[in-house]
Amino acid sequence: MRVVTRVLIAAALAFGSGCASTDWIDRTLVTVDVTGTWYGTWTSGWGLLFELQQQGSTVKGVMRSTTGTSQLGQAGFKSGPIEGTVAGDVFRFRQTNGTMEGEMTVSGDEMDGRASLTSSRPFSLRRVDSSAHPDSPPR
Numbered sequence: 224m225r226v227v228t229r230v231l232i233a234a235a236l237a238f239g240s241g242c243a244s245t246d247w248i249d250r251t252l253v254t255v256d257v258t259g260t261w262y263g264t265w266t267s268g269w270g271l272l273f274e275l276q277q278q279g280s281t282v283k284g285v286m287r288s289t290t291g292t293s294q295l296g297q298a299g300f301k302s303g304p305i306e307g308t309v310a311g312d313v314f315r316f317r318q319t320n321g322t323m324e325g326e327m328t329v330s331g332d333e334m335d336g337r338a339s340l341t342s343s344r345p346f347s348l349r350r351v352d353s354s355a356h357p358d359s360p361p362r
Contacts, residue, residue, distance in 0.1 A: 253280045255312050255329040262289070263348035265338060273305070273348060282307040286318060300340055 261273040270289035275282055287302045300323065307316030314334060317324040325338030325346060332350035337343045 252311060253309050255309060255314070257282055257309060257314050257329060257334070259350045260352035261334070261348040262351045263346060265344065265346045269300075271348075275305075275307075277309060280309050282309060282314065282316065286323070 327336035
């Protein structure tokens with residue numbers, strides 16, 4: 224009986240210390256606002272424009288090509304709506320009418336990460352319309 228009690232106490236302490244982790248809190252809090260117009264290049268210099276609206280942790284918007292669509296179309300890219308979420312300083316998105324998806328780390332008016340269409344590649348965006356977003360809350 225004493226051994227079982229000790230094992231239960233040790234398990235409770237181990238699980239309890241993991242639940243209080245700062246990383247868990249950082250992942251669930253929304254600490255950035257991605258509302259606005261973002262421009263970047265993705266693989267082989269393809270220009271992409273994101274127009275995003277954020278409400279809480281939910282993001283909706285449109286992704287458009289600023290490069291000739293024939294080259295992008297051959298790779299399977301389609302302009303169209305995207306949906307995403309923000310957790311901490313990470314913006315995750317997926318294209319709702321195609322196959323592109325990505326995960327970006329946001330820092331002010333820049334975000335860097337990876338996006339995939341047929342394969343995962345580095346990707347960067349810069350906010351070009353900073354007047355469209357309120358100041359991000361402090362961390």
